[in-house]
Amino acid sequence: MDESRWEKITGWKLAGFALGLAAFAALLCASEPGFVFGLDHANLLFHEAGHPFVGLFSNRLETYGGTIGQLVFPVLLAVSFWRKGQALSFAASVIWFFENWLNIARYMADARALELPLGGGGDHDWNTIFTRWNVLQYDLNIAGTMKFIGWAGMFAAVLWVGWRWWRDRNRADESIEQF
Ligand SMILES: [Zn+2]
Numbered sequence: 204m205d206e207s208r209w210e211k212i213t214g215w216k217l218a219g220f221a222l223g224l225a226a227f228a229a230l231l232c233a234s235e236p237g238f239v240f241g242l243d244h245a246n247l248l249f250h251e252a253g254h255p256f257v258g259l260f261s262n263r264l265e266t267y268g269g270t271i272g273q274l275v276f277p278v279l280l281a282v283s284f285w286r287k288g289q290a291l292s293f294a295a296s297v298i299w300f301f302e303n304w305l306n307i308a309r310y311m312a313d314a315r316a317l318e319l320p321l322g323g324g325g326d327h328d329w330n331t332i333f334t335r336w337n338v339l340q341y342d343l344n345i346a347g348t349m350k351f352i353g354w355a356g357m358f359a360a361v362l363w364v365g366w367r368w369w370r371d372r373n374r375a376d377e378s379i380e381q382f
Contacts, residue, residue: 237309304353312346
């Protein structure tokens with residue numbers, strides 16, 4: 204992909220991003236694992252909207268609709284920011300996307316325990332899905348993997364921002380030297 208289409212990440216923009224990231228990290232630490240206050244309330248809304256929406260098209264897929272619903276908005280945002288070359292907004296969307304994985308992992312890990320309070324219907328998505336897939340006994344392993352990917356994805360997005368900033372800075376130095 205053409206590198207020049209990404210907006211330049213200045214030191215000020217990076218500082219703003221770091222500040223937002225710090226607030227997000229603080230919120231993540233203060234929240235119970237897998238449920239970030241505010242953000243996961245929004246995710247839950249998208250989740251609950253996803254079930255009936257997907258249910259319009261397929262009864263069988265309706266169970267997956269919640270998870271699809273909570274992932275689809277960060278994906279749409281990420282694609283849109285990527286196309287506009289808005290690097291920091293893109294990274295924030297990617298972080299939101301992968302934060303969702305922690306929330307999904309929390310739900311997956313509950314597939315056998317059935318301890319989480321459930322909104323809407325009272326069906327446990329992951330108990331249903333894992334039973335369907337015949338992997339119910341692996342719920343904790345699958346959740347652990349999801350959680351790992353979630354963290355790895357968020358770290359990757361932050362590293363990418365740092366790397367872009369560093370590159371942009373060096374590129375700026377080069378252009379100053381040329382003139
Ligand atoms: Zn659900």
